[in-house]
Amino acid sequence: MGSADVASAPASASPPSLQLESVGFRYPNGHHAVAGLNLRLGTGIVGLLGPNGAGKSTLMRMLATLTRPTEGRILWNGTDTARDPNTLRAALGYLPQEFGAYPALSAREFLRYLAAVKGLPHAQTAARVDACLDLVGLSEARDQRIGTFSGGMRQRVGIAQALLNEPALLIVDEPTVGLDPEERLRFRNLLTDLAGQRLVILSTHIVSDIEASATELVILSKGRLCYQGSPEALMAAAEGKVWDWTVPAATLAEVRAAHQVCGSLRRPDGVRVRIVAANAPSAHAEAVAPGLEEAYAWLLASAGGV
Numbered sequence: 001m002g003s004a005d006v007a008s009a010p011a012s013a014s015p016p017s018l019q020l021e022s023v024g025f026r027y028p029n030g031h032h033a034v035a036g037l038n039l040r041l042g043t044g045i046v047g048l049l050g051p052n053g054a055g056k057s058t059l060m061r062m063l064a065t066l067t068r069p070t071e072g073r074i075l076w077n078g079t080d081t082a083r084d085p086n087t088l089r090a091a092l093g094y095l096p097q098e099f100g101a102y103p104a105l106s107a108r109e110f111l112r113y114l115a116a117v118k119g120l121p122h123a124q125t126a127a128r129v130d131a132c133l134d135l136v137g138l139s140e141a142r143d144q145r146i147g148t149f150s151g152g153m154r155q156r157v158g159i160a161q162a163l164l165n166e167p168a169l170l171i172v173d174e175p176t177v178g179l180d181p182e183e184r185l186r187f188r189n190l191l192t193d194l195a196g197q198r199l200v201i202l203s204t205h206i207v208s209d210i211e212a213s214a215t216e217l218v219i220l221s222k223g224r225l226c227y228q229g230s231p232e233a234l235m236a237a238a239e240g241k242v243w244d245w246t247v248p249a250a251t252l253a254e255v256r257a258a259h260q261v262c263g264s265l266r267r268p269d270g271v272r273v274r275i276v277a278a279n280a281p282s283a284h285a286e287a288v289a290p291g292l293e294e295a296y297a298w299l300l301a302s303a304g305g306v
């Protein structure tokens with residue numbers, strides 16, 4: 001199988017459907033980390049965004065069937081994942097936040113080992129492993145020990161292992177943490193290539209990770225859904241709420257204390273700040289078209305969830 005086939009052809013022929021009905025999760029200490037989530041997701045790249053502690057990892061672990069919701073139901077193609085986790089697991093590729101690869105093994109050895117653990121038919125393993133390594137751009141390095149890899153290369157090994165079973169559902173948790181800008185860009189492009197007929201759920205608190213790729217956004221704040229929809233609609237909702245204002249450098253601390261500043265740029269005539277606010281912070285401030293980062297900041301500010 002060529003790499004293009006690997007990229008575009010998940011195991012299941014029918015389009016994926018993931019449905020959450022009033023899903024919640026309460027930790028044993030009583031902390032309600034996720035509450036009342038209703039979602040319907042199909043093919044595409046879903047960016048799951050939220051500030052630290054919003055409940056993203058808790059949700060990802062429930063979606064990956066590592067924990068069960070303490071409230072509500074998660075349905076994969078109509079099957080309740082609490083009653084029958086194996087239907088979803090057979091279709092799942094998962095790259096957790098902490099991905100442990102064995103540094104003493106080569107990428108190829110490691111993937112062959114995982115293919116055996118995942119129960120892939122032995123006759124197909126060698127070709128499948130090489131196709132997955134090819135897809136993530138590690139063909140040339142496949143016989144090198146993982147211990148010698150950069151952070152970005154290790155993350156690509158993580159994606160390759162998640163693709164072994166041709167998943168219809170690919171879940172990736174905070175994949176770009178610790179990567180340099182070039183590796184981040186490469187990783188983002190890879191995820192875009194992988195979308196095809198899959199549902200890819202990418203959790204992050206970094207807006208630029210999903211800016212170019214997400215077809216849909218799911219935004220959590222304090223365990224609750226505060227937005228589901230397209231990036232374009234989120235930006236449209238912030239229209240007229242983003243301001244460009246040049247202030248004297250000496251007043252910057254004061255401006256930061258009084259307003260929500262989501263960017264600043266030093267200029268010879270002062271500091272140009274980007275502010276999200278319902279009304280103009282000054283008669284000298286000018287409304288500008290919101291970027292996704294600013295629209296996200298506006299949503300969180302207006303939801304009181306920053």
Ligand SMILES: Nc1ncnc2c1ncn2[C@@H]1O[C@H](COP(=O)(O)OP(=O)(O)OP(=O)(O)O)[C@@H](O)[C@H]1O
Nearest residue numbers: 027029031033050051052053054055056057058059
């Ligand atoms: N084992 C646990 N017991 C109790 N509370 C927990 C536990 N794990 C996480 N939490 C709490 O649940 C909430 C959601 O945590 P979670 O890790 O899901 O958030 P997150 O959005 O993934 O954040 P981050 O981006 O920091 O990983 C947080 O308030 C966190 O402190």
